[in-house]
Amino acid sequence: MSTVTSPASVERELAGIVGEAHVTHTDFEINGVVPMAAVSPGSPEEAAAVLRLANERGLVVAAAGGLTKQQIGGVPERIDILLSTTRMNKVEEYDPGDLTIAVQAGIPFAEMQRQLGEHQQWVPCDAAHLEHATIGGLLATGAAGPLKSTFGHMRDFCIGVQFVTADGKVAKGGGRVVKNVAGYDLMKLMTSSYGSLAVITRANFKVFPRPRQTRTFVCSFGSLDEALEFRTRLFKSPLTPMCMEILSPRAPEYLGDAGPVHDPDHYAPDKPVSLPALEWQIALRAAGSDIVLARYARELGTAVTRTLDGAEEEKFWKHVSHFEQSVLSRHRNAMVIYTHLAIQGVGPALQALERTAPDYNLIPAAVGRAATGNLVLAFMPLSVDPPSAMQYANCVSAFRGMLPPGSSAEVAQCPTEAKLHFDVWGTTPTNVEMMRAVKRAIDPKNILNRGRFIV
Amino acid sequence: MDSSIIRQLRKIAGKETVLDRPEELMLYEYDAGVDKHRPGAVVFAQTTQQVSQIMRLASEHKIPVVPRGAGTGLSGGAIARREAIVLSLARMNKILEIDIPNQRAVVQPGVVNLELSNATAKYGYYYAPDPSSQKACTIGGNVAENSGGPHTLALGVTVNHVTGLEVVLPDGKIIDLGGKAQDSTGLDLTGFFVGSEGTMGVVTKITVKLTKLPEHVTTLLGIYNTVEDAANTVVAITQSGVTPAALEMLDGWMVRCVEANVHAGYPEDAAAVLLIELEGMREAVEEQAEAVSAVCMQQKAREVRRARDEKQRQLLWLGRKTAFGAVGRVSPSYYTQDGVIPRTKVPYTLAEIERISKKYGLIIGNVFHAGDGNLHPLILFDSRDPKQTENSRKAAKEIMACCLSFGGSITGEHGVGMEKMGLMTAMFTEDDLQVMVQLRNAFNPESILNPQKVIPDLRYCREITGPLPKAKVEPAAGMPV
Numbered sequence: 001m002s003t004v005t006s007p008a009s010v011e012r013e014l015a016g017i018v019g020e021a022h023v024t025h026t027d028f029e030i031n032g033v034v035p036m037a038a039v040s041p042g043s044p045e046e047a048a049a050v051l052r053l054a055n056e057r058g059l060v061v062a063a064a065g066g067l068t069k070q071q072i073g074g075v076p077e078r079i080d081i082l083l084s085t086t087r088m089n090k091v092e093e094y095d096p097g098d099l100t101i102a103v104q105a106g107i108p109f110a111e112m113q114r115q116l117g118e119h120q121q122w123v124p125c126d127a128a129h130l131e132h133a134t135i136g137g138l139l140a141t142g143a144a145g146p147l148k149s150t151f152g153h154m155r156d157f158c159i160g161v162q163f164v165t166a167d168g169k170v171a172k173g174g175g176r177v178v179k180n181v182a183g184y185d186l187m188k189l190m191t192s193s194y195g196s197l198a199v200i201t202r203a204n205f206k207v208f209p210r211p212r213q214t215r216t217f218v219c220s221f222g223s224l225d226e227a228l229e230f231r232t233r234l235f236k237s238p239l240t241p242m243c244m245e246i247l248s249p250r251a252p253e254y255l256g257d258a259g260p261v262h263d264p265d266h267y268a269p270d271k272p273v274s275l276p277a278l279e280w281q282i283a284l285r286a287a288g289s290d291i292v293l294a295r296y297a298r299e300l301g302t303a304v305t306r307t308l309d310g311a312e313e314e315k316f317w318k319h320v321s322h323f324e325q326s327v328l329s330r331h332r333n334a335m336v337i338y339t340h341l342a343i344q345g346v347g348p349a350l351q352a353l354e355r356t357a358p359d360y361n362l363i364p365a366a367v368g369r370a371a372t373g374n375l376v377l378a379f380m381p382l383s384v385d386p387p388s389a390m391q392y393a394n395c396v397s398a399f400r401g402m403l404p405p406g407s408s409a410e411v412a413q414c415p416t417e418a419k420l421h422f423d424v425w426g427t428t429p430t431n432v433e434m435m436r437a438v439k440r441a442i443d444p445k446n447i448l449n450r451g452r453f454i455v
Numbered sequence: 456m457d458s459s460i461i462r463q464l465r466k467i468a469g470k471e472t473v474l475d476r477p478e479e480l481m482l483y484e485y486d487a488g489v490d491k492h493r494p495g496a497v498v499f500a501q502t503t504q505q506v507s508q509i510m511r512l513a514s515e516h517k518i519p520v521v522p523r524g525a526g527t528g529l530s531g532g533a534i535a536r537r538e539a540i541v542l543s544l545a546r547m548n549k550i551l552e553i554d555i556p557n558q559r560a561v562v563q564p565g566v567v568n569l570e571l572s573n574a575t576a577k578y579g580y581y582y583a584p585d586p587s588s589q590k591a592c593t594i595g596g597n598v599a600e601n602s603g604g605p606h607t608l609a610l611g612v613t614v615n616h617v618t619g620l621e622v623v624l625p626d627g628k629i630i631d632l633g634g635k636a637q638d639s640t641g642l643d644l645t646g647f648f649v650g651s652e653g654t655m656g657v658v659t660k661i662t663v664k665l666t667k668l669p670e671h672v673t674t675l676l677g678i679y680n681t682v683e684d685a686a687n688t689v690v691a692i693t694q695s696g697v698t699p700a701a702l703e704m705l706d707g708w709m710v711r712c713v714e715a716n717v718h719a720g721y722p723e724d725a726a727a728v729l730l731i732e733l734e735g736m737r738e739a740v741e742e743q744a745e746a747v748s749a750v751c752m753q754q755k756a757r758e759v760r761r762a763r764d765e766k767q768r769q770l771l772w773l774g775r776k777t778a779f780g781a782v783g784r785v786s787p788s789y790y791t792q793d794g795v796i797p798r799t800k801v802p803y804t805l806a807e808i809e810r811i812s813k814k815y816g817l818i819i820g821n822v823f824h825a826g827d828g829n830l831h832p833l834i835l836f837d838s839r840d841p842k843q844t845e846n847s848r849k850a851a852k853e854i855m856a857c858c859l860s861f862g863g864s865i866t867g868e869h870g871v872g873m874e875k876m877g878l879m880t881a882m883f884t885e886d887d888l889q890v891m892v893q894l895r896n897a898f899n900p901e902s903i904l905n906p907q908k909v910i911p912d913l914r915y916c917r918e919i920t921g922p923l924p925k926a927k928v929e930p931a932a933g934m935p936v
Binding site: 156 | 556557558600601607611615619630633634635636638639641643645649651669670690693694695696698736737738742795797798824827828829862863864866867869870871875882883886889893895896897898909910
């Protein structure tokens with residue numbers, strides 16, 4: 001904070017922009033840091049005025065939506081303004097015939113999906129917490145779930161984006177039509193930028209007809225190798241499932257409604273687990289008519305151990321999407337890693353998980369997209385020893401060391417104290433200097449999410 | 456061009472790889488679009504190191520460099536302004552790796568689009584983006600333009616199929632963006648770079664996704680007595696829940712033009728035809744074919760034909776893919792538009808194009824990606840007649856104004872280049888463009904690479920463009936985002 005500005009005077013100025021009712025104090029912590037003030041602008045123009053003020057005074061701003069992913073990233077030195085987009089929460093335009101929708105960034109995803117559902121349409125995203133998670137937040141974090149296997153993620157659906165830059169410009173990229181190469185692809189740049197480049201205020205999406213019928217085939221295998229061999233056979237088959245999710249032996253413990261928590265600091269199952277779990281599973285979700293689904297059953301044959309449809313199927317996939325939250329709700333000291341791998345990196349990464357976790361007194365569990373290399377890996381502390389910060393750091397380093405070249409793995413969740421001992425983002429195949437140059441070009445004073453993202 | 460520069464270029468790339476005689480340079484003064492400018496020199500790089508050295512040399516002497524692939528672009532992106540060096544990547548044409556287990560291929564930028572699909576077909580895979588020029592255009596050029604094609608309706612355009620790039624920056628630095636993984640930690644600079652039209656860096660290596668060849672493919676030909684019925688069918692199909700692999704439309708004039716050229720099997724008395732391709736699992740394709748045929752008939756199709764065999768299917772596509780060439784046979788010049796509109800506005804916009812055609816007394820043929828709302832009206836004119844030339848530009852402007860009035864785009868896949876630069880201000884505000892320039896400067900701070908392309912010079916663009924003619928309809932609800 002610069003010496004000439006007192007918190008009270010900043011708050012008065014913020015109130016002058018957005019109205020007194022929309023400047024509040026929050027006790028919401030981001031990795032232990034409490035923002036000085038929370039501000040909710042009602043329009044992109046108000047957001048621009050807030051950012052202009054922050055930029056002039058060198059105040060650090062964190063954009064926020066449904067607060068579902070704020071703990072991801074490094075520990076910030078300070079956050080002066082938590083800029084919430086939740087008042088900008090309308091559908092601006094939706095014409096089912098065009099299969100496009102324009103929404104404000106603060107709308108919860110589920111609300112948009114509900115309106116699309118009235119016309120049997122959807123944006124195929126099944127990330128976690130969609131009731132609360134906002135469009136802006138989902139874009140900023142590049143959030144995705146099992147549907148990413150075939151549909152891709154927000155980057156692939158977003159056809160237009162409006163955002164506010166650190167110096168208070170309201171700018172946009174793309175448009176409202178599904179095919180468009182006019183100007184640079186700012187949608188790609190904003191997606192997964194974790195609020196480090198600008199504050200997203202609106203977005204346009206292409207939408208899809210919602211499949212009328214789906215069925216899920218769960219296949220079980222005695223080892224990871226067998227599961228991966230099965231995956232290879234699937235790639236060679238004519239089948240085109242919309243989800244292809246791999247589940248590690250211990251994952252099913254976290255695919256259900258959480259039971260009573262016995263020991264929030266450690267892995268402590270409700271019932272003693274008598275046998276070591278060995279079974280790896282691949283869950284396939286297919287869409288189509290009865291005839292198409294019958295073909296799946298025929299081709300998959302005896303590999304299928306369970307077939308799910310209807311409400312049971314919905315529930316299963318919702319649990320897969322919420323795997324990470326289920327882990328964290330039971331073990332607050334658990335560590336969660338997201339991976340980005342080539343297809344053949346999935347095997348080595350899962351082996352690395354199973355091998356490194358026990359070395360550091362951690363229990364491994366994983367779900368993930370077997371066809372795209374986006375895995376969610378959980379490491380839960382055993383109760384033998386209170387986990388030390390260095391234990392996490394060493395485990396991450398050992399785990400990353402076992403990944404094939406070209407992979408990246410970010411630590412999405414772990415105790416804040418541990419984050420001081422290693423880089424949560426890690427290395428990445430994309431030139432980091434270039435990323436920083438892009439960041440400097442658009443936020444030269446580094447007021448947006450300073451110290452939290454890779455740039 | 457300064458002879459010492461030519462000497463240094465020859466030293467870098469070899470004696471035979473630099474062109475500087477006027478008769479040689481003439482061949483590089485145009486692309487497949489309408490603009491023309493003669494470069495100062497053309498150099499053919501063969502390695503990434505050479506590209507890097509050439510860029511360093513150019514940066515030191517502040518000489519603009521324009522990267523170029525096969526020169527099939529339609530917006531002047533690969534045309535050099537003033538005394539620039541054209542850096543041809545056409546000789547960097549090796550497929551470096553076909554990695555089936557990871558469903559990726561690594562290619563040099565000069566690899567021809569179709570050659571990659573041909574090379575991977577034996578493994579049961581192909582490279583999905585298929586611009587009509589795919590027999591000639593290079594993948595490097597596709598990356599620069601974020602090229603589309605008929606089959607990008609279901610599978611997405613180039614950016615959805617590129618996972619990694621090796622890029623040479625204007626100062627000669629070589630950097631990697633992404634790799635074989637679907638995505639990676641940090642900013643998605645790979646996605647941001649695709650479609651930057653050679654204004655951010657020179658691509659020297661590309662990692663692309665390979666797509667599994669579908670089990671079954673079928674092509675339907677919907678035949679219509681009115682353009683309107685065909686256009687309504689497009690809307691009805693997209694609403695029916697079926698996403699075809701491709702959904703193309705040709706109007707009656709184009710049908711006759713194509714038939715005279717290749718005998719694709721389109722009925723010459725049709726007012727419009729729809730070419731609809733469905734692919735996937737055999738059972739699914741059969742069901743979709745029935746559903747789509749029913750939709751066509753409900754929308755008053757005269758007839759729906761289905762390709763009996765692969766030969767007939769290829770013939771139907773030959774008609775579509777050679778349509779531009781067919782027009783070249785009947786008209787001395789034509790001007791291809793690339794506007795995009797929301798799908799529901801296709802019927803209205805086609806009627807508007809018909810009105811504009813009559814107003815200027817120019818034939819306008821329509822062949823386009825109907826499923827995406829990406830129009831390609833071809834305005835026929837005789838460039839020897841100044842009046843016709845002027846009218847063709849006026850007609851183009853009116854068509855564009857119509858697209859924009861629906862919140863559409865000035866370009867769906869051909870790029871902005873130099874041709875549509877003046878129209879950028881009709882889609883974007885000064886702040887939008889300013890941000891784009893700031894971001895470009897992170898890569899290309901002195902505008903050595905492909906200067907005066909994509910983003911207009913903000914101080915002058917208004918005067919150059921002039922106001923757009925007012926469209927007959929009012930925008931539905933302004934142009935938010």
